[in-house]
Amino acid sequence: MNRKNFLSSIVPFSAALTSGNEKDNVEPGFPASIPPYLKTGDIIGITCPAGHITIDDIQPAIVKLKEWGFNVTIGDTVGKIDFTFGGTDEERVNDFQQMLDNKSIKAILCARGGYGMVRIVDRMNFKKFASHPKWIIGFSDITVMHSHLDRNYGIPSLHSKMCNSFPDDWSKADPIQKETIESICRCLMGERMRYAFTVNPRNTAGIGRGILVGGNLKTLESLAGSQSDIITKNKILFVEDTGEYLYSIDRMFWNLKRSGKLSALQGLIIGGFKIKKDDEGEEFGKTLEEIVLEKVDKFKYPVCFDFPVGHQKNNFALKCGIGHTLSVHSNECTLTEIR
């Protein structure tokens, strides 16, 4: 069923639970349609909707998925190359589409990000998927899909590491690498997730409750005005990015602010930002924390920094589109799924 029809059927229910005029938003913890969690023996499809990856490079992921008890089907785009892409637009659409439509595939793991999802998202047909949703897994460029699904269908998806982050030798991997990758399995198996994380002195304390949305900041900015544009009202927004100059991060936060995306949040989570060093003589003169806080200091919701999500080892799986409670205090910060 599509989101619109579903919403019209739950509005009275939703309205009874909410105090404000939140017609456009489903009550936290009640997304339109949660994809079924996985069980042992279920099939996970691996596909490349964006950048190219080799069959060899996804082997560690396949081994681990099988250890977890899943079966794996490898899409045609794995190993395909069209310059930077994992196949032509057409090949990538077709591979993704057949995985969306194939009922025996219970989740779709994007092999890697890079660039390319936005070139194909409008060519996909979500009709079957919307009535039989499944978990779509990935981050970075895959943010396009998370935002698109939440906006148009209210269907949750999993923001997490992808095949290219699985270590070649599991026994030699850092504990944090293992823990973050295992968080993918825990999410897929339906565990109620709770993350406790470091306190940053610049945090704004408070408690917020709402559907979790977000992802890569640059990707989110590039979706503004489009059919995949993120809706943040009454939600908890998380953002992360890599390789951007401070001025560029500043400009992206201005885009969020000026388009109203920061004004009605339940909470703001700042993940990892790998910052590109200022060119000499062009020092920006503000820290990431200052850049963020000057945009949101008028608002009352909690804000936290250093959340373990981003282009880094410390990148835990997050259920986008699912209600969460963000709790930011001077001695502890937690993000807990609402059940």
Added chain:
Amino acid sequence: MIKIPPYLKKGDTIGLTCPAGYMAGEKAATCIETLQQWGFEVMVGKTLGSNSVNYFSGTDEERINELQAMLDDDGINAILCARGGYGVGRIIDLLDFTKFKKKPKWIIGYSDITILHAHIYSRYKIASLHSPMAAAFNEGEYKNEFIRSLRQAILGKKGNYKCAPHLLNRQGVSIGELVGGNLSILAHLVGTPSDVGTKNKLLFIEDIGELIYSTDRMLYQLKRSGKFNNLAGLIIGGFTGVKDTERPFGKSIEEVINDIIKEYEYPVCFNFPVSHEKENYALKIGGKYQLSINRKIVKLSEK
């Protein structure tokens, strides 16, 4: 109806300010001298050659105050932004255009100044001037045809520009109001109160130093937000200093653009002289132009 600010005459005053990045005073010396030789008075703001120690020409407050004062001062007839860089987006919502709306004046610049152009065009329907800035006068270039086009434009002479044909051009003739500027900025403005509507407009875009995939993504954003749907015509300026990823993107900028717009019917020209290089004709945002493209020549004529 678009409001056209009064054109300048000899003796009028041009205010010079830096609403974004820092610029050393000496880098604007030739510009100032040239404007004076053209017969204008120049009022130099403190943000030019300021004692700022960081990227910006001054604090947000200093940059707002100076631009605001120049917007409001009846003794200033036009405002030339000495350089772009980054910074107008930080102050645009804090500027008060009440007085300016009643007594518009030419705001001149490009690159980051695209924000000012887009904002005053979309919010107030006032024309402004996309043109070379102070640094473009240096190294003996103060007499070139692009700098001369700035002079012609502020004096009220209609622009009549020509350029060579390009293999990917799409022929045709169309008339419309001209909008556009720097692609990165236009993409960044989508969804904000400064976002420009493009229906029935002639849109021009240019950029510098972007990765090809990043340009592709920005063009997809414009496309997916409907900016290319109903144009009168599309003018592709210079895309210079293009960078590529380690594994090549596999298409040139021209091919990337062509792929994205090939489904539309309107005229399109490539390599028009509007860019971050010397080739940068003065173009009136909100001005009415005719774009005419045939096998032999491209003409952009102000109506």
